[in-house]
Amino acid sequence: MKIFQQSFKFLVIVCVLLLPTVSFANSSSEGDGQISTKKEVEDYILHHIQDSHDFSLFSYTSDSGERKHVGFPLPVIVWGSNGLTTFMSSAFHHNDDGSVVVEKNGSKFVKIHSKIYELDAGETTVNYDEDLHATNAHKVLDFSITKSVVGVLFIGLLMIFWFSSLAKQYKKKAIPTGFGRVLEPLVIYVRDEIARPNIGDKHYRKFTGYLLTVFFFIWILNLLGLTPFGFNVTGQLAVTACLAIFTLIIYTASGTKDYWMHMLWMPDAPWWIRPVLAVIELAGAFIIKPFSLLVRLFANISAGHIVVMSLIAIMFTLKDTLGVAGATGLSFILSFFITLIEVLVAFLQAYIFTMLSALFIGMAVAEHDHDHAHDEHGQEIPDAEDVRGDFI
Amino acid sequence: MEKLLNDFSPGLFVVQTLLLLLLIFIMVKFAWKPILNSLNEREEGIQGALDAAEKAKREMENLQADNQKLLQEARLERETMLKEAREIKSQMIADAEEEAKNQANSIIEKAQLAIESEKKSAMAELKNHVAGLSIDIAEKVVRQELSNKDKQLELVESMLNEAKLN
Numbered sequence: 309m310k311i312f313q314q315s316f317k318f319l320v321i322v323c324v325l326l327l328p329t330v331s332f333a334n335s336s337s338e339g340d341g342q343i344s345t346k347k348e349v350e351d352y353i354l355h356h357i358q359d360s361h362d363f364s365l366f367s368y369t370s371d372s373g374e375r376k377h378v379g380f381p382l383p384v385i386v387w388g389s390n391g392l393t394t395f396m397s398s399a400f401h402h403n404d405d406g407s408v409v410v411e412k413n414g415s416k417f418v419k420i421h422s423k424i425y426e427l428d429a430g431e432t433t434v435n436y437d438e439d440l441h442a443t444n445a446h447k448v449l450d451f452s453i454t455k456s457v458v459g460v461l462f463i464g465l466l467m468i469f470w471f472s473s474l475a476k477q478y479k480k481k482a483i484p485t486g487f488g489r490v491l492e493p494l495v496i497y498v499r500d501e502i503a504r505p506n507i508g509d510k511h512y513r514k515f516t517g518y519l520l521t522v523f524f525f526i527w528i529l530n531l532l533g534l535t536p537f538g539f540n541v542t543g544q545l546a547v548t549a550c551l552a553i554f555t556l557i558i559y560t561a562s563g564t565k566d567y568w569m570h571m572l573w574m575p576d577a578p579w580w581i582r583p584v585l586a587v588i589e590l591a592g593a594f595i596i597k598p599f600s601l602l603v604r605l606f607a608n609i610s611a612g613h614i615v616v617m618s619l620i621a622i623m624f625t626l627k628d629t630l631g632v633a634g635a636t637g638l639s640f641i642l643s644f645f646i647t648l649i650e651v652l653v654a655f656l657q658a659y660i661f662t663m664l665s666a667l668f669i670g671m672a673v674a675e676h677d678h679d680h681a682h683d684e685h686g687q688e689i690p691d692a693e694d695v696r697g698d699f700i
Numbered sequence: 701m702e703k704l705l706n707d708f709s710p711g712l713f714v715v716q717t718l719l720l721l722l723l724i725f726i727m728v729k730f731a732w733k734p735i736l737n738s739l740n741e742r743e744e745g746i747q748g749a750l751d752a753a754e755k756a757k758r759e760m761e762n763l764q765a766d767n768q769k770l771l772q773e774a775r776l777e778r779e780t781m782l783k784e785a786r787e788i789k790s791q792m793i794a795d796a797e798e799e800a801k802n803q804a805n806s807i808i809e810k811a812q813l814a815i816e817s818e819k820k821s822a823m824a825e826l827k828n829h830v831a832g833l834s835i836d837i838a839e840k841v842v843r844q845e846l847s848n849k850d851k852q853l854e855l856v857e858s859m860l861n862e863a864k865l866n
Contacts, residue, residue, distance in 0.1 A: 450710075452711065460719050461719065464719060471730075474731070475731050476734075495739070496739065499739075544712060545708045546708055554717075
């Protein structure tokens with residue numbers, strides 16, 4: 309009960325913090341109108357899939373015909389030719405095609421398709437070639453607190469809050485109460501169903517912390533992506549790449565001698581085949597495994613977002629053929645069921661990512677016995693380790 | 701592919717790496733370590749309690765088996781005791797009967813002997829008495845009729861001897 313009161317307080321604080329920022333409602337410099345055509349829907353969806361420099365909740369057209377955006381700006385932190393520059397994203401006035409130039413710290417910045425470019429010295433406007441690539445501007449290193457970073461920070465704080473209060477509960481009682489009772493089985497699930505069986509009883513404890521963090525991080529962010537706030541954190545290549553590289557570093561750093569032996573100079577194989585195997589194994593460990601992790605998560609979550617938004621867009625695109633009620637109903641039914649599936653996918657992708665990470669770590673720390681059991685034909689009977697390796 | 705690479709933001713990658721490192725560090729230190737330790741402790745506690753319960757149950761079973769055995773033994777003992785008692789009882793009854801019979805027999809024998817001797821003495825007395833009476837009667841009868849008293853007496857004596865022979 310106390311936990312619920314606390315989380316309620318937490319929610320109230322967050323709301324209060326958000327309230328004043330809503331009044332930052334900006335009117336954009338040009339009226340990018342409502343979305344109704346297929347092309348606009350497509351652009352809108354692709355825009356959503358990308359990271360964004362401001363947090364917009366919704367936009368509307370005011371009585372005077374002006375397009376208003378409600379939300380709040382986020383800080384832009386870029387490393388350009390004149391060093392670190394910071395300003396608020398409201399300076400761009402929601403412009404996304406590079407026509408608003410922000411001059412700060414002796415550099416001129418524009419935003420094109422959610423990316424920040426710095427104009428080359430002496431230029432005042434952006435020129436494009438026929439592929440709509442900027443010809444006189446270059447990208448800058450962008451450390452901005454983007455919407456994804458806000459999502460990561462929010463989920464990070466939420467996780468720290470939830471789980472440290474669960475940890476505190478154990479000091480007083482053996483069985484947690486309130487929200488901790490929901491979290492505890494999930495922790496036990498990750499430990500007993502993901503970490504322990506894949507890594508093995510001997511080593512699993514060391515890696516459980518990482519696996520738990522990653523599991524809840526991905527899962528909650530996936531779920532956050534299904535809310536109308538429109539986060540798409542786990543659909544950002546940079547985020548999934550970061551997660552995959554963490555797993556790569558962990559299993560590479562904890563690899564045993566056996567692991568490296570099997571990778572570089574496969575025992576039990578003819579000598580001339582060993583270098584070939586080494587190349588394949590190295591490619592598997594350093595390219596295929598991390599790529600399978602990062603692309604799977606990125607693609608599944610992005611695809612989920614695109615499908616849900618496309619189904620919502622049926623409301624506009626089929627309005628003429630089905631009528632307003634028909635299109636809305638169809639859109640609602642389809643997107644409702646897809647969203648249900650997406651809730652499952654949110655869990656599934658977190659599970660798969662954590663599971664595969666545990667599996668890769670388990671393969672790296674496994675202790676091979678070199679006298680494998682041989683059957684009567686002198687062939688090696690594959691043990692569970694080898695069989696599992698074949699499926700990856 | 702080009703679009704994907706264009707979407708990849710190195711800045712976001714760096715920020716995410718730092719934040720994830722920080723998150724993992726904080727979570728491991730302040731959440732996962734205490735949670736997993738407490739879970740382990742609790743599981744070990746539960747396992748210990750279960751083992752203890754199992755042990756107590758087994759001991760209880762042993763005790764119960766012992767009790768059962770004791771009870772069985774007691775029952776057997778009681779039965780043999782009862783049997784013995786019954787035997788002793790019937791033995792005693794039989795002995796008493798025997799003794800009583802013997803005693804009764806001897807008493808009857810003595811009584812018969814006594815009766816016999818009593819009868820004999822009574823008979824003798826009766827004989828004497830009858831003899832006296834007869835003599836008296838005869839004397840009275842004969843006194844009046846017989847003058848010779850001695851002759852009469854001799855007659856009676858002979859007659860009495862005849863009667864005794866009967």
